[in-house]
Amino acid sequence: MERTLSIIKPDGVSRGLIGEVIKRFEESGIKITAMKMTYLSKKKAEGFYAVHRGKPFFESLTDFIASGPITVMVLEGEDVIQHNRDLMGATNYKEAKPGTIRADFATDIEKNVVHGSDAPETAATEIAYFFSSLEIVG
């Protein structure tokens, strides 16, 4: 069993896509073991995306993720990090496979609806950024 962090970004929340994203997770057998609505301050956003500091899109990315409410979830399942990435599709929605969340709903490379951890180490760090172990069920 593996865990990963999923974020429905401000574009996904404001466009009413929370239910759609959760439906895709549940229908594909992924278990949601923690979930909440929250905001990231600009400072918290910079901490979350620290690996991207210095990249040309860092300012814009952290402004955007701090621009409105987000939904954060812990997902659990076998190989769930890759499974979630398969459901999301490529970061650039133009390269995402048809039927993926980003191919279906993203409007640009930044407003790409969802975020998912990319490896076990980042999953552990990202989950701890939002949830204490007591908030995760199962």
Ligand code: CMP
């Ligand atoms: P995410 O999976 O949340 O990780 C970093 C985010 O930076 C990415 O999704 C995109 O939303 C955003 N981003 C903006 N521009 C770029 C870019 N040129 N390359 C990669 N990610 C980008």
